[in-house]
Amino acid sequence: MSHSRIRCRLRRTTLSLAGALAFAATTAHAAEVVLVTSAASGIPALTAEEASQLYLGRRTTLSDGTAVTLYDLPGGPTRDRFYELLTGKNPNQIRAYWSRQVFTGRALPPREAKSADDLPTLLSNDGAAIGYLPDGQINPRLRVLLKLP
């Protein structure tokens, strides 16, 4: 491999790095997955820790005791990424973990929305409900509770 080609590749890497930094700077709040509730809901913004406690079935209520209804998306990349970002567990770990929670009678898993398109309707019908969506799919009926990462 010639020196010029290496330099060329280095320069391209530098450029793309700079581009990524600029992008990150202009979109400081960009996220992959966001935790949402209905715009009319009274649920306050959540910390990653609170959300993780809920989605691991360790809690069924907010810290003030308000019960919440959790929604999952059907199995797929958004769901897998959500759990990975929130709990650090991969899909196989999460499924094994939840099977143990459910079948020892400790907790019930989140309800499953039929699709990401169905979720906003489900959330607007229930002020105590929360769910997650890819960041790009937020509409005015929804309010963001937590951005991941």
Added chain:
Amino acid sequence: MKWATIPALAMWALSASASDDLQALTLSGFATLGVVATDKADMRFTRVGIDRPGTERPDTGPDSVLGVQGNLRLGESSSAVVQVVSRENTKGNYAPRPTLAFLSHQVTPELSARAGRLRIPFFMQSDSLNINYAHPWVRPPEEVYGLSPFADLDGIDLLYRVRAGETDIELHPFFGTSRISLYPDTKARLKRVAGANLTLSHGDLSVHLGHAEARLEINWQDPFYTALAPALRDLGRDGIVARMAGNDGTTRFSSAGFQWDDGRWLVIGEYARRQADRYANSAHGWQLTAGHRFGTVMPYMVVARHIQDAAVVDMEDVRSLPPLPGLAELISGFNASRNLAQHSVTAGVRWDVRSNAAMKAEFTRARTDANAWGTFDPSSEAAASRMGGRSINILSLSVDVTF
């Protein structure tokens, strides 16, 4: 029969009340189809208190299980759970039985109280013993889990869950009774069970500590006991018989374990101990498992050991008996048939075929202690005298699903 009708009624009640609000009822289930074979025709693999030693080779009895569960939400802070499981029992049939049937109430965000039929949580994975999908193995290592054949807890428990810093703490006290049938035709019972488990989870690590005490009743009906009891009474040694079977024993279960799971490496270790002042031996066991995930495939290794601390009938007693032909051998057989002592090395692989389905294959090489039957049952009366000090290869295959 009585117990079989309860889940049917409960399911009916669940579905009837759920017609108002279908969202309130959740049905789910789990299943395993498993086969296990040994390379010794006279030694049949068995799980004490779970299956009936089978003549089939391979045997589908020890690991196959089907469970269906209904969860009913009752308002914001209460729920009812019924779980019915069908698996081969010690009578050799698959009659479904309720394995969970309880009401749960969330007292505070941290505390829930449950009453009814629960799982008896003596060891780290005891309450998920039927849920093979939740474990890396075909079955949790018998060297540890064979220490308690008891499965149900009819009583109450509390789950207190708090977070301190970055550590999740679960304190789980429990109280109740438990009964079980042991092969063949033996009834065993725990009364006044009182215990507590503590689980600490911090990132990828979780640590378990548990202790429980109970009153123990066992009324053996196996050939050793039925031959020995009248013979010992004829010799005026009722004291020995009273230590072999009856309803006046006490027992204690203790365990400590950890699990490390960072998504790539899975390491699980556990030590457990059973002390019994009569009717059962005192023993301890440990296991260490290490696995590594390559995507959906996880090969793993297990080393495990089960050691007897005190036999049911003390050898001092045996020496004090008159030298009647066959008597000492019968007592040794009685003790050995209640001694699971063995060690084993297992190589296995779990493959998560698709979401909610896993296939597993395990190869185990086990060696029974000289005075023990280990996790095996003799295929004939003649075989019963040569169970100790044997090496056995065991192949286990299973498919686990949840739905």
